[in-house]
Every structure is written in structure tokens, then in C-alpha cells.
Amino acid sequence: MATRKEDPRRVRSARKDASVSSIERHVEKAYGLPSGSVQINRANGKNAYGNKRVGNLMKEYKQKGE
Numbered sequence: 001m002a003t004r005k006e007d008p009r010r011v012r013s014a015r016k017d018a019s020v021s022s023i024e025r026h027v028e029k030a031y032g033l034p035s036g037s038v039q040i041n042r043a044n045g046k047n048a049y050g051n052k053r054v055g056n057l058m059k060e061y062k063q064k065g066e
Helices: 020-031 054-065
Strands: none
Touching: 020 054
């Protein structure tokens, strides 16, 4: 039996230059969820704006952990 060489799309990491809204849409599509049902939050618990980049969001979480 052949094995997969890469992970399925739904478990790959998000690119740092991707926007939050595009990641939310990809998650909704991958899991068959209705539009608007996925929300990515900032480190302080508030909703992240759709135009925020994933890299900036990751930096924010790193700073909170320090």
C-alpha cells in the first residue's frame, strides 16, 4: 500500500503572509461549515480583523507567552 508524501490540506500550517479572512474561509471550506462560522481570535481573546496577517498574529501570541 502506498503512503502519502504530504499531509492533507486541512492540517497544513498557514502561510505567514496569508490574511486571517482567507484562513477562515479555507477552514470553512475544508470542514463544510457555513460561511461566517469560523472566527480566529487575537491573543487577548478579541476577534482578529480579516485583513490582519497570520505572521503578525503569531508574533502577538509569542509576545503574550513571554
